[in-house]
Amino acid sequence: MLKLLEIFDNLLDKVNIFIMSIMMGIATFVAFINVVLRYVFNMSLTWAGELTSYLFIWSVLFGTAYGFKIGMHLGVTALIQRLKPVTAKRLLTFSLFIVFIFLIIMIKWGYDFVKFNYELEQVSVDLHIQFWIIYLCVPITMIIAAYQILLKIIKIIKMPAEEFSYDLVMKEH
Amino acid sequence: MATLVLFGLLFLLLLIGVPIAISLGISSTIVIILYTSMPTLVIPQKMFTSIDKFALMAIPLFILAGNFLSQGGAARRIIRFAKAVVGHLPGGLPMSAIFACVIFAAVSGSSPATVAAIGSIMMGAIRDAGYSDKFSIGSITCAGSLGILIPPSIVMIVYGVTVDQSIGKLFMAGVIPGLLLGGGLMLVTYIAAARAGFKRQKMAPLKEIFGSFMEAFWGLLVIVIVIGGIYGGIFTPTEAAAASAVYAFFISLFVYKDIKWKDVPNIIKISATTTAMVMFIIATAMLFAFVLTYLQIPQNLAQWIIDMHFNKYVFLIFVNILLLIAGSFMEPSSIIMILAPLLFPVAMTLGIDPIHLGVIVTVNMEVGMLTPPVGLNLFVSSSISGKSIEEVIKATLPWLFALLIGLIIVTYIPSISLWLPNLIYG
Numbered sequence: 230m231l232k233l234l235e236i237f238d239n240l241l242d243k244v245n246i247f248i249m250s251i252m253m254g255i256a257t258f259v260a261f262i263n264v265v266l267r268y269v270f271n272m273s274l275t276w277a278g279e280l281t282s283y284l285f286i287w288s289v290l291f292g293t294a295y296g297f298k299i300g301m302h303l304g305v306t307a308l309i310q311r312l313k314p315v316t317a318k319r320l321l322t323f324s325l326f327i328v329f330i331f332l333i334i335m336i337k338w339g340y341d342f343v344k345f346n347y348e349l350e351q352v353s354v355d356l357h358i359q360f361w362i363i364y365l366c367v368p369i370t371m372i373i374a375a376y377q378i379l380l381k382i383i384k385i386i387k388m389p390a391e392e393f394s395y396d397l398v399m400k401e402h
Numbered sequence: 403m404a405t406l407v408l409f410g411l412l413f414l415l416l417l418i419g420v421p422i423a424i425s426l427g428i429s430s431t432i433v434i435i436l437y438t439s440m441p442t443l444v445i446p447q448k449m450f451t452s453i454d455k456f457a458l459m460a461i462p463l464f465i466l467a468g469n470f471l472s473q474g475g476a477a478r479r480i481i482r483f484a485k486a487v488v489g490h491l492p493g494g495l496p497m498s499a500i501f502a503c504v505i506f507a508a509v510s511g512s513s514p515a516t517v518a519a520i521g522s523i524m525m526g527a528i529r530d531a532g533y534s535d536k537f538s539i540g541s542i543t544c545a546g547s548l549g550i551l552i553p554p555s556i557v558m559i560v561y562g563v564t565v566d567q568s569i570g571k572l573f574m575a576g577v578i579p580g581l582l583l584g585g586g587l588m589l590v591t592y593i594a595a596a597r598a599g600f601k602r603q604k605m606a607p608l609k610e611i612f613g614s615f616m617e618a619f620w621g622l623l624v625i626v627i628v629i630g631g632i633y634g635g636i637f638t639p640t641e642a643a644a645a646s647a648v649y650a651f652f653i654s655l656f657v658y659k660d661i662k663w664k665d666v667p668n669i670i671k672i673s674a675t676t677t678a679m680v681m682f683i684i685a686t687a688m689l690f691a692f693v694l695t696y697l698q699i700p701q702n703l704a705q706w707i708i709d710m711h712f713n714k715y716v717f718l719i720f721v722n723i724l725l726l727i728a729g730s731f732m733e734p735s736s737i738i739m740i741l742a743p744l745l746f747p748v749a750m751t752l753g754i755d756p757i758h759l760g761v762i763v764t765v766n767m768e769v770g771m772l773t774p775p776v777g778l779n780l781f782v783s784s785s786i787s788g789k790s791i792e793e794v795i796k797a798t799l800p801w802l803f804a805l806l807i808g809l810i811i812v813t814y815i816p817s818i819s820l821w822l823p824n825l826i827y828g
Contacts, residue, residue, distance in 0.1 A: 249674040250667060257466060260459065260644035268636070278456050285459050285677075286450070292678025301679050302421035303733055307775040309419045324418045331428050335446070342446040367446055395419075 238380070242298065245373060249291035256284035276355040283356075283363055290366045294373035297381075300399030309395050318385065318393040325382050332375035339368035404437040404697050412690075422736045427686035430693045438696060445689065452688030453681050456640055457563050461511075462677040463643030464554045467624065467650040468510035469673045472519035474654025474661045476621030480505050481523055483614040483622075488588070490605040493595025495531050496541040497588050499524040503545035504584040507552035509624040509646075511559075512676075513771050514778045517546030521786045533600075535789065536797045537591070543783040543794060544801035545587050547768035550734065552580035554628050554643065556680065557734045557767050561760045563684075564691065564739055565746045569639040570632045572760045574823040577629070579761055582818065583768075583808040590804045620653045633826060680735050687739030694743055704748040714752045718813050721745055721759075722766060729770015733778060737770070738763060761819040765809045772802050 263277035296302050309317045347361040385398050408429055415425035427449075434440055471477065484502040491497055502520050510516050521542045528538035550557040553573035562569035615622075627646045631637035637645065654661045661669070694700060707717060724745075728737045742763065749759050771779040774795060783794045812818055 246671055249678070250670045253462060253466070253674045253677070254670055256459070257463060257644065257647050260463065260640070261648040264637070264641045264644050267641075281459055282454055282456055285462055286453055288462070288674050289453060289678045289681040292674045293682040296675055296678050296682070299675070301675055302423055302682065303679070303776075304419045304421040304425075305416045305731055305776060306419050307731075308417055320418055324415075324420045327415070327420055327428070328424050331424055331431075334431075335427075338442050338446045341443055342450075345443055364446075364450065367450060 241373065241376075242295070245291055245295045249288045249295060252284045252288035252291070256281045256288065259284070279353060279355040283353075287366045290370040291373075294370040294377065297374045297377040299401055300396070306395055314393045315390045317395070318388070318390050321395065321398065322382065322385050325378055325385065329375060329378045329382060332371055332378060335371040336368050336375060339364075339371050342367060404433055405699055407436065408433045408690075408693060408697070416731075422732060423683045423686045426683070426690045426736065426740070430686070430689045433693050433697075448689050448692055449685040453685050455563055457559065457569055458681070458684065460554070460559050460569070460640040460643040461556050461680060462673065463640065463647045464511040464556060464559075465515075465676050466670070466673040467643065467646040468512060468515050468519075469669050470647070470650035470654045470661070471509055471621060471624065472506075472515065473665065473669055474650070475658050476509070476618070476624075476650075476654070477502075477506060477519040478523060479614070479618040479621055479658075481520065483611075483618040486606040486611040486614045490603045491592060492600050492602055493533075493537065493591045494600075494603050495524070495528045496533060496537040496591050496595070499528060499542050500545040500584060500587050500591060503542060504548055504552065504580070505622070505625075507546075507548040507550075507580065508554075508629065509621065509650075510549055511554040511556040513547045513549035513768065514782045516549035517543060517779050517782045518786065520546060521783060525783075525787050533595075534598075535787070535793065536800070537595070538797075539783055539787050539789060539794055540797035540799070540801050541587065541591055543779050543798050544772060544805060545584065546779055546782075547771050547805070548580050548584055550771075551576045551583065551761075551764050551768055553577065553632070554639070554646075555764065557738065557764050558760060559639065560680075560684065560735045560738050561742060561763055564688075564742045565756065565760075567756050567760060568827075571757050571823040571827055573629070573632055573639065574826055575757045575761050575819040576764065577822055578818055579765065579808070579812045582811070583765070583805060586804045586808050587801050590800050594800060620657050623653075624650060635826075683733070683736045684739060687736055691739055691743045694740075700744045700747045703744055704751055707748050708751060712752075714754060715814070717748065717752055718754070718762070721749075721762065722809065722813060725763060725766035726769060726773070729767055730773040731776050732770075733776065734767040734770065737767065755816060755820060757823055758816045758819050762809075762813050765805075765812050769802070769805055769809060772798055772805070 259277050260281045263274055267273045309321055343361045343364050346364055351360050411429035412425055431445055481502045484498040488497045488501050503516055506516050506519055525538045553576050558572040559569055562572050624646045628642045631642045771777050780791055780794050784791050
């Protein structure tokens with residue numbers, strides 16, 4: 230069972246990294262092609278701006294989810310670093326729990342957001358893609374983010390207080 | 403009451419170590435639910451639309467360009483050129499490092515990235531040449547902060563998008579203050595090195611200056627794309643960013659050949675995570691700014707300042723102090739997103755130029771990156787040099803002092819910032 234979870238986590242990270250990188254790569258390429266077309270061939274793709282933006286946003290949201298795993302989201306740790314390990318551990322568990330609740334609520338609201346747009350049936354201006362498809366990235370990435378925080382909470386609870394350090398819990402590669 | 407809840411919650415969450423982006427999100431969300439009748443649908447919508455702006459797409463593109471150049475050996479070539487030009491003066495090596503930071507700042511939009519690119523090569527070299535840690539660490543840690551003042555600049559993009567000002571103008575306004583501060587840092591190094599009795603070296607032969615320039619030429623061309631492209635009105639900042647990202651990729655892979663195809667996915671991955679960090683903060687900070695505006699806090703603050711009969715100069719002192727304090731605790735993008743909407747309306751009523759305010763904010767953010775507890779440059783320097791944060795802080799003091807003097811000059815002489823953009827945009 231544990232083994233299976235480990236395989237799942239690895240796969241999740243790989244997919245996550247793949248999506249955020251490939252979207253960024255394509256977005257950069259599209260943005261560049263549009264510049265070239267505009268200045269060299271004096272024509273431009275109307276949909277290029279929109280495509281670039283949405284690809285980058287997908288990349289950003291998947292990057293955000295992955296960021297929770299590697300502890301990339303900066304916080305003010307001055308207090309936690311200064312406390313005794315036992316107290317610091319309790320405080321960080323508490324704040325991780327708050328983050329977890331917020332992310333769970335964001336999943337719900339992200340889903341509402343998609344559903345609302347699904348019912349509206351509006352399409353984007355240039356690409357003519359249904360908006361709800363574009364917005365799908367919100368609930369999906371929030372689910373991944375919440376899962377990553379859940380793993381951190383399990384990890385910190387299992388960790389003996391005397392071994393506790395902020396970086397040990399939050400930063401992973 | 404709502405104001406108190408908003409800021410109280412934000413402060414409390416930050417204190418217990420909740421990430422900045424999440425703290426902004428939670429405090430805004432709670433105020434929206436408690437004190438407004440808006441549907442919760444507004445929250446994901448505001449967050450999504452706040453990063454759905456074409457101007458912001460310059461951020462990932464500039465980050466990508468910077469990463470290709472620093473991993474691709476452009477930094478090394480820029481250093482060689484800088485050494486050839488200023489290496490013969492007293493304090494030649496640290497001077498070259500500062501000069502290299504100024505040049506690298508013009509191809510990269512981030513301060514920690516500049517410190518990492520130049521510091522990882524130069525810190526060891528300066529120490530080996532017999533300089534104290536002060537010279538090796540202090541000079542680069544401070545000079546690297548120019549990364550956000552000399553265009554391109556991620557911080558200026560965030561400011562421009564937050565208060566709806568031309569990013570091209572902001573970029574141009576950063577050029578002269580950036581050179582001024584760079585010059586100031588070099589002057590401090592010159593005086594300190596001359597005092598410490600470091601001898602002049604022989605001047606590099608013209609052949610070396612020319613040769614190293616040709617070596618660095620392809621990397622330096624990014625400056626022409628960015629500054630020249632925007633200056634000449636050819637590119638918008640986002641277009642310039644797209645062109646420099648692909649250009650940087652191309653020269654690192656095919657001209658300098660320092661990176662291989664197999665390195666590309668990792669460079670994109672690193673860039674994507676950095677981008678995500680900045681943009682996620684922007685998403686929740688925009689929600690926060692939206693709540694601020696809804697509660698009319700900026701308007702009330704502006705009214706209060708007017709009622710108190712504060713003049714421009716007193717207000718600017720207040721702005722500097724506030725930003726310096728905030729800069730010690732938070733990272734630039736989040737500070738700008740929280741404070742710019744507050745300060746902007748007041749500054750406008752007092753007749754401060756919005757572009758000049760952007761430069762003042764940026765210079766403050768530079769200093770903020772050098773002051774504990776949250777100074778990103780300090781952490782980068784500490785991890786590169788292997789010295790403790792305390793030692794790094796001590797080493798930066800003389801140069802930090804020079805930056806503070808520069809801040810005062812830039813704050814009270816608007817024409818330093820505004821001359822160039824006015825010349826270009828009329």
